Amino acid sequence: MASPDLxxxxxxxxxxxxxxxxxxxxxxxxxxxxxxxxxxVTENRQVKxxxxxxxxxxANRRKQVSxxxxxxxxxxxxxxxxxxxxxxxxxxxxxxxxxxWITSAVFGAVCVVTVVxxxxxxxxxxxxxxxxGFVGMFGVPRWMLGKLTxxxxxxxxxxxANSLDVVVRGVKSGLPLNECLQIVARESPEPIAxxxxxxxxxxxxxxxxxxxxxxxxxRMPLPEVRFLTIVIGIQAQAGGxxxxxxxxxxxxxxxxxxxxxxxxxxxxxxxxxxxxxxxLPPGVMIMVYLSSPDYIMPLLTTKMGHFMIGVGLFWMGCGxxxxxxxxxxxx
Numbered sequence: 001m002a003s004p005d006l007x008x009x010x011x012x013x014x015x016x017x018x019x020x021x022x023x024x025x026x027x028x029x030x031x032x033x034x035x036x037x038x039x040x041v042t043e044n045r046q047v048k049x050x051x052x053x054x055x056x057x058x059a060n061r062r063k064q065v066s067x068x069x070x071x072x073x074x075x076x077x078x079x080x081x082x083x084x085x086x087x088x089x090x091x092x093x094x095x096x097x098x099x100x101w102i103t104s105a106v107f108g109a110v111c112v113v114t115v116v117x118x119x120x121x122x123x124x125x126x127x128x129x130x131x132x133g134f135v136g137m138f139g140v141p142r143w144m145l146g147k148l149t150x151x152x153x154x155x156x157x158x159x160x161a162n163s164l165d166v167v168v169r170g171v172k173s174g175l176p177l178n179e180c181l182q183i184v185a186r187e188s189p190e191p192i193a194x195x196x197x198x199x200x201x202x203x204x205x206x207x208x209x210x211x212x213x214x215x216x217x218x219r220m221p222l223p224e225v226r227f228l229t230i231v232i233g234i235q236a237q238a239g240g241x242x243x244x245x246x247x248x249x250x251x252x253x254x255x256x257x258x259x260x261x262x263x264x265x266x267x268x269x270x271x272x273x274x275x276x277x278x279x280l281p282p283g284v285m286i287m288v289y290l291s292s293p294d295y296i297m298p299l300l301t302t303k304m305g306h307f308m309i310g311v312g313l314f315w316m317g318c319g320x321x322x323x324x325x326x327x328x329x330x331x
Contacts, residue, residue: 089219091148092191100141108137152191156220159192161253164228164246171243177232178203195220210236224253267327274323281316 084097093100112133119125163184170180178200185197195216202212213229227249235242288296299305 086218087145087149090152090221091145092152092194093145093148104137104141107141108133108135111136153220153222155189156191156195157222157224157253158257159189160224161250161257163188163192163196164250164253168243168247168250171246177209177242224249270323270327274320274327277323278316278320281312 084100088095088097088100095103112129115129115132116125119128166184166187167177167180170183171177181196181203182200185193185200187193188196198219199209199212199216202215203209210229210233213232217225217229228246231245231249232242235245285296299309
């Protein structure tokens with residue numbers, strides 16, 4: 001057991017050490033803790049500033065895109081009345097409006113002559129000739145023009161992703177955007193080549209690239225083309241990674257094409273059912289006429305038969321429209 005002479009000095013040394021530690025620790029330890037707290041606060045502030053700046057940049061980009069979209073929509077509303085020349089350009093036809101109207105008038109006259117020569121002369125024949133002439137002059141040419149325009153737009157979309165990939169690779173390799181567009185105009189299939197060739201020719205005569213692309217969007221009124229116009233316009237004004245934006249657009253186009261093919265495959269059964277149901281009544285009518293014409297002749301010769309045919313055609317048209325609406329998926 002320790003003697004009292006040794007315990008008092010030991011307790012005194014411990015007390016002095018505790019006092020010294022109590023006096024010195026706040027000087028050094030507190031500074032280190034304060035430095036750690038300041039470093040953590042500064043780091044958090046830097047992270048917040050960086051995230052805030054990134055969010056602000058993204059918000060600015062979204063605002064620029066929305067403003068550009070609104071500007072394009074306003075311009076489109078101002079150009080709501082599409083003239084015939086623009087319709088012909090969208091269809092890819094190299095003819096003037098005068099030639100189109102002459103061709104339509106000739107086709108309408110052929111329809112009138114065909115109806116007059118195939119039916120006996122009567123009031124119904126004259127009415128049918130007038131209706132066929134009107135449809136042949138104004139209906140069928142416009143319908144054909146719309147079909148050609150839709151087919152050309154589908155071809156454009158099918159090759160647009162590959163053309164954007166050419167532009168992306170060219171930009172990444174250091175080529176200017178104008179040179180990339182010239183490569184697309186030279187090496188891409190139709191109608192990509194002709195449309196971008198028009199853009200390149202307009203640039204050569206002094207038209208800015210943004211305006212040339214807006215004219216391309218007028219000739220090809222597709223959302224993908226308008227987005228391409230917006231991306232290049234914003235990149236020209238505010239800068240940014242053009243190759244990344246165009247690469248994302250190319251991937252979106254390919255995703256839409258895959259979705260369209262999947263929708264077409266899933267709706268194939270409904271399309272076949274609609275075709276069978278639409279062709280069944282006229283097919284049965286033709287078979288009955290070939291097998292026993294006397295049985296069905298009252299339907300073709302009497303007024304009540306004509307009325308029933310008209311009602312049947314009306315309801316068949318309604319059914320075809322409903323079935324077309326059911327198989328026309330939006331994606």
